[in-house]
Amino acid sequence: MTTERTAENLPWVEKYRPSTLTQIQGQTSTVTTIRKFVHEGKLPHLLFYGPPGTGKTSTILALAHEIYGPNYKNMVLELNASDDRGIDVVRNQIKNFASTQQIFARGFKLIILDEADAMTNVAQNALRRIIEKYTKNTRFCILANYAHKLNPALLSRCTRFRFSPLEESAIRAQLEKVIIKEHLSINEEAMSSLIKLSGGDMRRGLNVLQACKAATSGSGSTDSMDPVEVSRDMVYECIGAPHPADIETIFDSVLNDDWSTAIKTMMEIKRVKGLALIDLLQGFVEILGNYQLNSKARIHVLKKLAEIEYAISRGGNEKVQCSATIGVMKEAMLIQAGASQ
Ligand SMILES: Nc1ncnc2c1ncn2[C@@H]1O[C@H](COP(=O)(O)OP(=O)(O)O)[C@@H](O)[C@H]1O
Ligand SMILES: [Mg+2]
Structure with a gap:
């Protein structure tokens, strides 16, 4: 490392690495x-x-x-x-x-x-x-x-x-410090998304925050007095995670539309937002967690989604797995409907 390498062009994970034990959060x-x-x-x-x-x-x-x-x-x-x-x-x-x-x-x-x-x-x-x-x-x-x-x-x-995944309060405390030092501003909605998406990993949180700043301040003058505003959309974009609204759109389509409309919706959102199925799966699991399902339908869909996740990780074909995802979610709704008849 040369002496010219100022704190300015260091990655934030290094720039804000705790130098004493008291600076370790959690x-x-x-x-x-x-x-x-x-x-x-x-x-x-x-x-x-x-x-x-x-x-x-x-x-x-x-x-x-x-x-x-x-x-x-x-x-x-x-x-x-x-x-x-x-x-x-x-x-x-x-x-x-x-x-x-x-x-x-x-x-x-x-x-x-x-x-x-x-x-x-x-x-x-x-x-x-x-x-x-x-x-x-x-x-x-x-x-x-x-x-x-x-x-x-x-x-x-x-x-x-x-070392357990860091608690949300620990991540928040560190991010808040960095936000002040880097002359950023962030609303609570964006902050809580950032914390959630960090998943207890401080490195991830800091990297996403730095990417958000880079995304906004590319050409703007750096001596502006206004802090750079980080929004929730930017957080999702920088982390490459699907926006909850997109997950919901696909989910609604799977539930309410016919097969070909559902697959079109999923493919279109994936294409426009540059998402992979693997990014969407976690979102589906989360939505299903809040959805009224009987245990048979819930076990079925979660088990099958886990199999799809595994298949993707083994190099399974994206399009085939997308159809399978829609299939298992529709199937779960049928199991649910069958039980309530
Ligand atoms: N508990 C923590 N408190 C404050 N900052 C942390 C903490 N854990 C990680 N970080 C931040 O994340 C970066 C990566 O942390 P590191 O200690 O290398 O994690 P690990 O070795 O567990 O992968 C550090 O440079 C620091 O900026
Ligand atoms: Mg390490």
Whole structure:
């Protein structure tokens, strides 16, 4: 990174990455516990796991800065297991780092191994031995999305912390800060859509907000005094998620129109809005959740929609799956009607 790279052209996820533990939103019990470990001088090997954008990397980096301050560079080794998957690279880097004596600083060195669940099983086994070998003067912090992809022997050497999807209040608090700093304005409708669409992932929320700003301020003058207004439509557009109104239009058509009109409506909205069926499915499931259905019809449609989602993920034909989607929703209505006769 060069010094010319000002905060202005950094992605917001980096620009607003918490630099201290107090700036981490949510995850309070985790932060409290690891702070306590540090204060008591009893830092174990750590494992942080959980979905993306919940603060795993930010938390360990902030903790490391808090522990080492200006000595950070000498005392902390950051490795990304998904960049250099080969265990040899990891082993050598760790060996070199862990075995050099610290002349000025005391205490443990810290090795952060990000995205460790991308490592092969062989590599994880080797890592376990490395951890054992260097436990005398190093501590490891392993970061992963899925604990179940890690070798049990590796797991058993670490104290585990689960990073849950962030609560809406945590996402809101951070987004509000950024909105003020970036000279944006947003109404409550747009804000709550943004929070909902973030799905507990702060990275997603920040990226969408930044995309919204980029979409509006492309050519406009930057020294205008008026804040840039972010609307709900922009949020949906930037995230590539279907607008609830479009989902409802398709849903109504499926319920009330004949087959060919329904499929035309769906195809047309998909084309105009640039949506894929996979984007629509979640919207349908949500609408169906609020819809009066008997349990037989509900189970049927949800099960079938899940199968369609799976089929798409396996490369199933989009048009065939669209017809199938309309089919199962119509079928659910027939089951429902049959029961009420
Ligand atoms: N708990 C949090 N509090 C504040 N910001 C967060 C939090 N979690 C994530 N972020 C923001 O999202 C970005 C990505 O977070 P990161 O810590 O890399 O997530 P993870 O490692 O869990 O995928 C960070 O740069 C930061 O801007
Ligand atoms: Mg991370």
